[in-house]
Amino acid sequence: MANKNRFSESHGILGLTIDGDWNGGFDTDSVDMSKYNHCCMIIMGDASVAGNAVLTLYGGATAGAKTAAATFTYRYASGDVGSASSDVFGTAATSAALTSTASSMDSRCTLIEFDAADLNISALNIVMQLLM
Numbered sequence: 001m002a003n004k005n006r007f008s009e010s011h012g013i014l015g016l017t018i019d020g021d022w023n024g025g026f027d028t029d030s031v032d033m034s035k036y037n038h039c040c041m042i043i044m045g046d047a048s049v050a051g052n053a054v055l056t057l058y059g060g061a062t063a064g065a066k067t068a069a070a071t072f073t074y075r076y077a078s079g080d081v082g083s084a085s086s087d088v089f090g091t092a093a094t095s096a097a098l099t100s101t102a103s104s105m106d107s108r109c110t111l112i113e114f115d116a117a118d119l120n121i122s123a124l125n126i127v128m129q130l131l132m
Helices: none
Strands: 038-044 053-060 068-070 072-076 093-095 098-100 109-115 125-131
Touching: 053 109
Parallel strands: none
Antiparallel strands: 038 109, 053 068, 053 098, 053 125, 072 093, 072 109
């Protein structure tokens, strides 16, 4: 078998656990950005998502620290998972405190991206917070 370039061999992949649920709000685990130059968080909403939420990325010098909000880029999928438009994403936009609606997250994919060099804070760790 020929040698192939695998995404997982050139990019860090990690799961961000949550300590709550979509409708109660949560903080993710921290991402140590000293190991990466770019981060893409893939968020999969489910049918239980209800109401509006504010999604914020915070940076801090230590894991879990929320010293300052970071500006990030986001894109929503155009359709629910399994539909023909589930892999079509809207125009990229930026935010430091994204107010998202249940209809934009319910059963859809959301992409959150940022470059370590473009963070508006001098920090190594990023934690995502969703508040209802």
